[in-house]
């Protein structure tokens with residue numbers, strides 16, 4: 289029973305020589321806006337070269353409705369682009385804020401490092417002075 293159902297399904301599905309069910313896609317070109325077609329499922333992968341193609345829908349007549357569908361899709365694309373740009377701007381503001389926080393942190397760490405280096409130089413000088421004093425004391429005691 290399952291085998292028969294599977295064979296029926298294969299017959300209903302469009303297939304090409306690749307033996308994979310064809311992919312239903314939609315054309316959005318000016319010549320065929322919103323017109324569905326089948327082509328090879330591998331056509332976008334570049335793994336196999338297969339030029340299977342078949343229209344599913346009949347062509348729209350040239351004129352008002354064909355142009356309307358095309359222009360509405362173009363408007364939708366431009367709105368989607370604006371949405372993406374708005375999201376990227378928001379992300380950019382967030383990243384600039386995080387960067388400014390990191391910059392102030394780096395600046396305070398550099399200041400701390402400068403103070404530490406200054407202290408280390410003072411301690412080194414103190415050690416040298418103490419060494420000289422020790423040598424002088426030992427030299428005086430020896431004489």
Ligand SMILES: [Zn+2]
Pocket residue numbers: 304305306307328329330338339340
């Ligand atoms: Zn194919």
